[in-house]
Amino acid sequence: xxxxxRINIESDWHDWRTExxxxxxxxxxxxxxxxxxxxxxxxxxxxxxxxxxxxQAMARYDWKEGIDCILNFRDGTKxxxxxxxxxxxxxxxxxxxxxxxxxxxxxxxxTAQYYFVGYARHYKYEKVKEFQDWILIxxxxxxxxxxKNSLLWQFNQNKKDxxxxxxxxxxxxxxxxxxxxxxx
Numbered sequence: 476x477x478x479x480x481r482i483n484i485e486s487d488w489h490d491w492r493t494e495x496x497x498x499x500x501x502x503x504x505x506x507x508x509x510x511x512x513x514x515x516x517x518x519x520x521x522x523x524x525x526x527x528x529x530x531q532a533m534a535r536y537d538w539k540e541g542i543d544c545i546l547n548f549r550d551g552t553k554x555x556x557x558x559x560x561x562x563x564x565x566x567x568x569x570x571x572x573x574x575x576x577x578x579x580x581x582x583x584x585x586t587a588q589y590y591f592v593g594y595a596r597h598y599k600y601e602k603v604k605e606f607q608d609w610i611l612i613x614x615x616x617x618x619x620x621x622x623k624n625s626l627l628w629q630f631n632q633n634k635k636d637x638x639x640x641x642x643x644x645x646x647x648x649x650x651x652x653x654x655x656x657x658x659x
Contacts, residue, residue, distance in 0.1 A: 478518030479504050480545040483526050492560075495598050499560050500524075502605050503593060507546065507556070510611055510657045519547045541585030557587035557614070562599050566608050567644040568592050568617075572630060575639040582643060589656065590614040609659050610647050616654035625651070 481500060504522050511518050544556040559569060569592060571580030590612040597603035620626050628643045647658065 476519050476547050477521040477523035478547050478549075479507060479522040480547065481522065481524045482543060482545070483524050485526050491599060495562075495595065496558075496560055498602075498604050499593070499595055499598065499606070502595075503558060503560070503591065506593070506606070506609060506611075506659075507544075507591075511546070511548070513657070516552075517549045519549055540587070541581045542587045546589075554589060555587040556589040556591060557581070557585050558591040558593070560593050560595055560606075562594065562596050564596065566592075566594055566610075566647045567629075568610060568612060568647060568650050569642050569644040572641040572643045580640065580642075585614065587614055590617070606659070608647070610650065611656040611658070612650060613654050613656055617650070620651050620654060 483497075501522075508518055540555075541557045542555045543558045546554045546556055548554070561569065568590070570582040570585075570590075572582055573580050591609065592612070593606040593609035595603070595605065596607050597605075617626075621628075626645060627649050628645060630641060630643050632639060632641045
């Protein structure tokens with residue numbers, strides 16, 4: 476069984492972000508493997524990419540639950556992970572608050588157990604396929620902190636590429652320590 480099962484919904488929509496996600500996936504996979512070895516939770520060896528269209532059942536994980544990867548550990552247990560690869564100059568844990576349509580964003584519907592945010596600031600123009608910094612968050616722990624109103628969220632609306640999605644974010648330094656699995 477693949478230690479990292481990547482769910483990829485195929486579509487006609489492509490931009491530099493989708494290309495960045497595909498090209499940075501191996502770097503993220505290496506990070507996940509290292510993190511979970513350090514936690515005495517090694518992943519199975521292989522990585523598999525499942526390509527599907529939105530109508531197929533497997534696609535539901537991504538578009539309905541906000542899950543990009545299923546992690547399979549050597550002891551037979553599983554976990555889910557959502558990832559966000561960014562190139563912004565600040566390091567923030569960023570979550571979609573509302574979609575361009577006005578519907579609630581991934582902060583509300585993502586059921587992943589882990590949330591990875593990696594910054595590849597040298598990818599867009601230099602095509603460097605590595606992260607300068609990253610954080611792996613225990614997403615349910617972050618939701619528990621949010622329920623206590625203990626997070627100093629900042630909010631912003633995306634104005635690039637005609638997108639109108641709104642985001643909530645925290646600088647990495649403001650993510651509660653007990654919600655951080657690993658950080659670089």
